[in-house]
Amino acid sequence: MPKFDMGAAWDDTMVLLRSHSALTGAIAAVFLFLPTLAVSWFGPMPIEPAEGATFDQIMAAFRANAEQAVPYQLLIALVSAVGGVGILRLWLARTGTSVGDAIVFALKMVPTMIAIQIIMGVAIGLVGVALLMPGIAAGASAIGVLLVGIGLLLFLGLCAYLWGRVSVTSPAVADQTLYNPLAALQESWRLTRDNGWRIFLFSFLVFIVIMIFSMVLALIAYAAVGNGEGIGRIVSGLIEAGVAVVSGLVMLALSAAVYRQLAVRGVGDTFS
Known part of the structure; x- marks a missing residue:
């Protein structure tokens, strides 16, 4: 497989973000911005532990927040x-595709995308249990702590590698109309062969920049209006939804650019 070129992928990411901007912006507003804004404004408020709370009370508040957030997330x-598959369909289509056609296509692919997430979640969960179980079984001894630490490092490394290897699954689904989730994962695995770590590094660096940008905005908003009910929740919701759109579009364009670079095309089968 050819070596992945980060510079070329970033240039293509910018090209994709500029192409069909009005159409992709409309889809992003409906499927990325509005859902995030609605949950931020009308979803449950985070439970904050009382001042001077013990560690157990802090963890209880954390668990309660996680439980109430899961359905919304x-x-x-x-x-x-x-929305993401619809946008990828617009970017990767080699013939004219309308917003309506892209959304209809994306709706048809919902079972496939759900199945892909379930397969990946189960696989990662089983591997995580297998790597951490020896340390857990060893108990609270020094050996047990060491084994848990080693298992955790191996698990994080595996997750990073898998991030790179399955990063073009959604573009492959959108471009090749792959209804079979296993076929989609297999295609991503084939295309990213020998490039998993490079793709992960590229994606991770972009992700870190986005996270820093969003944290700075959140801190500025918190310092200005707080995060409680009223104006604080309105402003924080707008920022959260705006970050969701920007980060979502950038990461989608990045995955599409990686796919376009690595996909092996036959004669006359090229992207526009």
Whole structure:
């Protein structure tokens, strides 16, 4: 396989972000911005531990926040996946595609995208259990702590590698109309062969920049209006939704650029 070129991928990412901007912007507004904004404004407020709370009380508040956030985050993920596949369809189509056609296509691919996430989640969960179980079984001894640490490092490394290897699964689904989730994962695995770590590094660096940008905006908003009810929640919701659109579009364009670079095309089968 040819070596992945980060510079060329970034240039193509910028090209994709500029192409069909009005159409992709409309889809992003509906499927990325509005769901995030609705949950931020009308979803449950985070539970904050009382001042001077013990560690157990802090962890209890953390668990409660996670439990109440899961249904909303799953809904946002599902809606965002539909919008993401629709946007990828617009970018990767070699013939004219309307917004309506792209959305209809994305809706048809919902079962496939859900199946891909389930397969990946189960696989990562099983591997994580296998890597951490020896340390857990060893108990709280020094050997047990060491084994847990080693298992955790191996698990994080595996997740990073898998991030690179399955990074073009969604573009492959959108471009090749792959209804079979295993076929989509296999195609991503084939295209990213010998480039998994380079793709991960490229994606991770962009992700870190986005995270820093979003944290700076959140801190500025918190310092200005707080994060409580009223104006604070309105402003923080707008910022969160705006970051969701920007980060979502950038990461989608990045994955599409990686796919376009690595996909092996036959004569006359090229991207526009």
